[in-house]
Amino acid sequence: MRLRALISRFALTVAVSGLAAGGLALPAHAESEVGDFAYVGILSPETVTVINGQSKTVKFDLYNLSTVTAERVVLHFGSTAKPISADLGFTAPAGCDETSCVIGDLKPGQRRGVKFTVKPTALDPAKSIVLSTSVGGQASDETSIAVVGTDKAGADIEVDDIADLKLSAGGSAEVPVRIRNSGNKDVTALGLVVAAPAGLTPALNYSNCEQDPDLGGFVCVFNDTLAAGGVFSLPENTPLRIKVPAGVAGPYDYPVLVAAVGLTDKYVFDFAKRTAGASGRELKLESAASISAKEPDAVDDLNEDDNFSEFTVSVPKTAADSAAVGGVFKGEAGDDRTVKVGVHNLGPSGTIPPGLAWIQYAHVKLPTGVLLTTVDMRCIPGTSPTDIDETVTDLSEVTDLICIVLESVPDDGRYLFTLSAEIQDAEHKAGSVTVDGGVQDAKRGNNRAALTVETTGGTGGGLPITGAPAGMVAGGGVVLLAAGLIAFRLARRRRIVTVVE
Known part of the structure; x- marks a missing residue:
């Protein structure tokens, strides 16, 4: 299965890891805590390969x-020190000029897709396009894309953009899928991968589709040739x-990933054996265009970074009553x-899944009168996400x-944290557990529960407890967990296209 790693799409993980290390604050914000300022990152391919004489949408x-x-x-193209070479035949996105593009405002965690076109006239040596963002006039992120030319034949599978959807609980919608081969080599078999997070359900009850737990989604196999220059789409009678x-x-924007990949004969053969006798209709592809290609020596997909399209399904606000669960430390001193x-x-x-906007x-x-001996790894010393105690x-x-809470809690579900403590021979004043139910929680009366000590007799006490807390103690840990969710989504993209042949 020709599913290689989209390493450049995983670059944001490195950025997030840098933030976690506390050293990736921009100079203009060097004294700010992570998350106190707006940061717009660029997630782009490291390299784009263009067949000589052709254009390529990036x-x-x-x-x-x-x-x-x-x-x-604002998104900036090129820089004063590194302007875009005229040899690249750069065409800015629609509505933008040749040096910049006004994006507007982005809410926390929001993604905005951008694309431009290159049609190089000379790529020896390879040339780069510098991209950078600014927020409110202040520099934010910067990266570059190398543009490489090739005379070799190769397939170049692309999935067209898919518009975001708005659906209420219980609703459904068809997803238009168009897959094109902008290369100059045919793809003899095609795989369609659809991955959605827990909570959403892709409707792919077809005989040539199977759920793959390793990929976290569905894989559909088409033993059809996608010719060079050809376009496939899903017909109306067998939709996604x-x-x-x-x-x-809700309210929450659930990400969905649709990817297309070229398949090896072995994968198609093994898939056919696994699904032999499967019931249901077969998911079909219909051709929208076809330009036959000769069969030169096989090469990999020239640009795997555009083999997928991500869109979101926006679910409006729903109600969820979050009640606190308390407890009792019961025993002798x-x-x-x-x-x-x-x-x-x-x-x-x-409950709403965690995200940058809210966790x-x-x-x-x-x-009082207890000493912690074990702390749940999901717990941090402090009183609120904006008041993390770094001195502990x-x-x-x-x-x-x-x-x-690192995941959505289902109706009537519990999400619990384990804490151990040694009971001391001292006064025991009750503590508490207070939960934040967010915008979904209209019933606040049950957001607090008691955490108490019940002694059964005895005196004395154990040895003093020492050692660092088992949970996170780094400042901004909560914010970094949220940022890590974006990295997780990117890691999942990488996993989808990292299947052994």
Whole structure:
């Protein structure tokens, strides 16, 4: 299966990792904490290969990787030091000039797709296009794309852009899919990959489609030749549909990925054996254009970064009643006891998945007279996501924790955090567990529960507890977790196109 890694599409992971290390703040914001300013990153291919004499459309994305709205975003082409060479035949996106493009405002986590065209007249040596973003007139991100020419024949599969959808719980819609081969070599077999996050359901109940848990989506196999210059689409009688089941949380923009890849004969043969006897109709492709190509020596897909299209399904606001779950440390002085505290979603829908705009959390205030011995890895010393306690170096110092909910909690589901503490021979004043239910939670009366100590007799106490908290202690940890969600999406893209032949 010709599914290679989209390494350049994974570049944002490196950027996020740099943020996590605390060293990727821009000079203009060097004294700001991560997330206090708007940062718009560029996610683009590192290299674009153009068949000599042809033009090539280059697609890339802009992401607001901050927790605040990025205002007055501008995308810049080239720079004073590195202007775009005339030999590249650069054509700016529609509505933009040759040096810049006004993007406008981007909300936290929002993606904006951009594309331009090149038609080089000379590519010896290869030349680069510098891209950069600014927010409110301040520099944000910068990268470059190398443009390389080739005389070799090769397929170049592309998936056309897919518009975002708006669907309420229980709704569904057809997704228009167009796959083209802009190269000069035929693709003899084609694979269609559709991946959606937990909560959305691609409707692909066809005999030539199977669910692949490793890819986190569906794979459909077409033993049809996509000729050079050809275009395939899904006909009306066998469409791709996306369904939003009842109970899915909103407001939230759920990402969906549609990718197309060339397949080896071996993969097609193995797939046919696995799906032999499968019931249901066969998902078909219909040709919209065809220009036959000769059969030169086989080469890989020239540009794998545009083998997919990502779109979002926007689900409007739903209700979810988040109730706090408390607990009791019960035992004698000196005993080490464990509690599980957190969130109980009383429905009727799931809770919003984590994102840059909002992450659900529980604030755990410990009762007095206990010393923590074990802290859940999802918990951070502090009282709120904006008040992380970076001074804590010893478990005995911890009095408050912020515990992060890293996934959507379904209706009547619980998301709990495990804490262990040694009961001390001291006064025990009750603590609490307080959950943030966000915009979905209209019933605030159950957002707090008690966390107490119940002694059963005995005196004394154990040895002093030492050691750093087991959870995260780095400042801005909550923000970085949110930024990591974007990186996770990109990692999933990479995984989809990293299947062994």
